[in-house]
Amino acid sequence: MHELSIASNLIDIVKKAVEGKEISRVTSLRIVIGEMSMVVPESLEFAFGVISKGTFVENARLDFVRKPLVGKCLECEKEFAVRDFLFRCPECQSPGVEIVSGRELLLESIECEQG
């Protein structure tokens, strides 16, 4: 969803992060994508490839860390993988489930060359 505007945001964040540092090349970006972020890594890669042309991050590789959708039962505290977006504890059937991971869309780190 909106991978092009997300790619654009990504470039802005990278720009800010490298400000004032002597960087000759950005080689890769490590991105954490949650299962429920509704962002498709392959589409983001494609959009990034398009929008980064002619910029200082052109040719940077995107490395994705995919986070599964994990819920935690508020009753019995069991943590479980949420399947088909069904938020019900498999242990005690409680409907009270909080999301522990899976909503992330995060730029974790930048790998770059100095000079």
Next chain:
Amino acid sequence: MEIRVLSDILKANEAIAEQNRKKFRERNVVVFNLIGSPGAGKTSVIEAAIERLKEEYRIGVIEGDIATSRDAERIAKLGVETLQINTRGACHLDANMIAAALCEFPYQALDLLFIENVGNLVCPAGYDLGEDAKVVVISVPEGPDKPAKYPLIFRNASLMLINKTDLAPHCSFDAEAMKQDALGVNPSLDIIGLSCETGEGAEEWTAWLRRRMRQRRSDR
């Protein structure tokens, strides 16, 4: 060399949404973001609420559409403060559009603000505008499988309004199956069925709004 960043990529929208939220809270305005497919009845449920609540609350509406001001014109006929945003292609409203709208819209004089999002069950789900609650509007002719097919908006909404219940005899609509799907995705989702055509269920919808208004005001 590695530079640790740990930055939420959508933070730009989140930051502006929080600013919007702060403005609304400072002026005691309760805000609802209405989301649904084109034709679900978002404008109609807003009209139904205005007709029943405008003597009790000062109501305003911000309308979002790709083109035309038809929805804003409908609402304006009811005598409430209305603003139309034309996104000219964007498939959802974002916090920045609302922030810009607030510069020319007298929200400070309102108790209750409806924001009608662009007709779309996908993209608006992920964009916080600064609202108090998201309300998802679906309609009987769309069929019962929307909560299973579009989980994010049903997860993020506080209320599901099932509009056009008067058409149920003409569609094979399994309301119970849909409710089970919706509650599976979001167990704390409130669910109300109504028909803007006949008025059935409209009192339940306005009662829900009154409860949320009282709740927010007593949080101060």
